[in-house]
Amino acid sequence: MKYLIKKDNQRRNIFKKFELKRLYLKYIIYNDSISKEVRTNAMILLNKLPKNSSNIRIHNRCVITGRPKAIYRDFRLSRMILRDYAHNGLLPGIIKSSW
The missing domain is CATH 4.10.830.10 (Ribosomal Protein S14/S29)
Incomplete structure (x- = not known):
């Protein structure tokens, strides 16, 4: 169980580290007034972020x-x-x- 607690804490720390960057990139991706190229680049950058930086991974x-x-x-x-x-x-x- 201690391993799971440690793993959860690591995921929370990674999420906290990348939270603003992830929100910024999602804003760019879903904003229709921004050009398609910039939105595509934002999508690529979002995919390069660690999986554990998503709040869905936190349990x-x-x-x-x-x-x-x-x-x-x-x-x-x-x-x-x-x-x-x-x-x-x-x-x-x-x-x-x-x-």
């Missing part, structure tokens, strides 16, 4: 266990770890709901 995983399912985005924790941390008071502001 939400628990940062503690590496579990890929039932992840709370705000905390990046799985439901089980979130529950344990909340019961132990390790997450400030999170309390058990009752009505």
